Amino acid sequence: MNLNKFKSFLGPGPLITAAFIGPGTVTVCTLAGIRFDYTLLWALALSLIATLFLQELSGRLGIVTRMDLSQLLRNKTENKWNRYFVIVLILLAIGLGNAAYQSGNITGAYLGLGIFFNLPTWIMGPFTMQSGNLGIGILAAGLLWTGNYKRLERVLVGLVVLMSISFGFAAALTQPNLPTLFQGFIPNFSTEKLPTLVALIGTTVVPYNLFLYASLAQKQWKSDKELPSMRRDLWISIGLGGFVSMAILVAGAANPVQELETAQDIAKGLTRVFGPFGTYLMGFGLLAAGLTSSLTAPLAAGLVICGILGWNQNIQSTSMRVSMGTILLLGILFSSFGIKPVTLITLAQLTNGILLPLISGWLIWMSSKKNLLGVHALGFKGVLFGILIWGITLALGMKSFGAAVGWF
Secondary structure (H helix, E strand, O other): OOHHHHHOOOOOHHHHHHHHOOHHHHHHHHHHHHHHOOOOHHHHHHHHHHHHHHHHHHHHHHHHHOOOHHHHHHHHOOOHHHHHHHHHHHHHHHHHHHHHHHHHHHHHHHHHHOOOOOOOEEEEOOEEEEHHHHHHHHHHHHHHHOOOHHHHHHHHHHHHHHHHHHHHHHHHHOOOOHHHHHHOOOOOOOHHHHHHHHHHHHOOOOHHHHHHHHHHHHHHOOOHHHHHHHHHHHHHHHHHHHHHHHHHHHHHHOOOOOOOOOOHHHHHHOHHHHHHHHHHHHHHHHHHHHHHHHHHHHHHHHHHHHHHHOOOOOOOOHHHHHHHHHHHHHHHHHHHOOOOOHHHHHHHHHHHHHHHHHHHHHHHHHHOOHHHHHHHOOOHHHHHHHHHHHHHHHHHHHHHHHHHHOOO
16 A cells, blocks of 8 residues: 555544643553553543544534534524533633643653753743743744644654554563453453543543544545545544553553652653663653644644634634644743643633533534434434443543542
């Protein structure tokens, strides 16, 4: 198969993989492996099924209706007060939330870079600036500012492939016991695993990815006849993301470090397992994970903000550049000066706790409407499966909301 034919199998799906495999996912999957060996692989598989189902619905709605989710919410929500409530909620959860999490993306990328070399820290009076974080932020800003979507897509696809190779080799070097590994796909639940289980699913089922894929899918494919191509794109991309997540968990199971102070400890802890080579693989994987999320978080936030406010969503438009630039600037400031945006993160947790079940329920409901999707609407069995998936997102939402208000 030549390169052009291979590329025809892929659409914007790798951007979804790039978005959910970030420093947070690397840390959570590693901790799952350290604490519970392979026994939570089934939870990762469950999260991938939920993600694939919801992302397919978002892509289907985007292609058939020729609108992304933010435009559908604005145009198809008849009650104006419901519409205003949802608009404010989405702007808070995805706008401010992505700004807060962007700091972690940039910091995570630099921690991976720190495995190879350290860049200086500048003292500026009462302030301390991490030059490495600043450099990563400027690199992300430059790639987004060019406004060349195809170039950005190629960069992200390349990083995702390299990240997959890095984490895959790192997992293989641990020489996992295959019978024990396969037993990890058999559900095995205990109360002590609940927080980690919820975190594993929560790092994969990401609200802004639903908006991102619907927007990109309706730009990539022009008619419902191309729905099979969209589904193939998701199967390959989310399958690749699942492979990466599981490889990180498998490598984590071999990690002798029981507590992680920083994500950098992930790579350094493995030095005792398979020497510097494996450590460099994990360091590069962490760098790629942080950089890909640093690019997709502002892009997704920009598309959502512009879509829900009725602004131009062209990546080169002023509205998109201002929206993406604001997210990037806040992320660079927070990470470079070591500011912990606790208030923004708490607010994002609160709004995400409400938004995730709300959006997933709305997505399933809209996908069942024959007057909207015609023959492509969900049937009875699809709706029943959707209700099961919605129950998972409701549990995640309650956990996120409860953590933000201090209930658990």
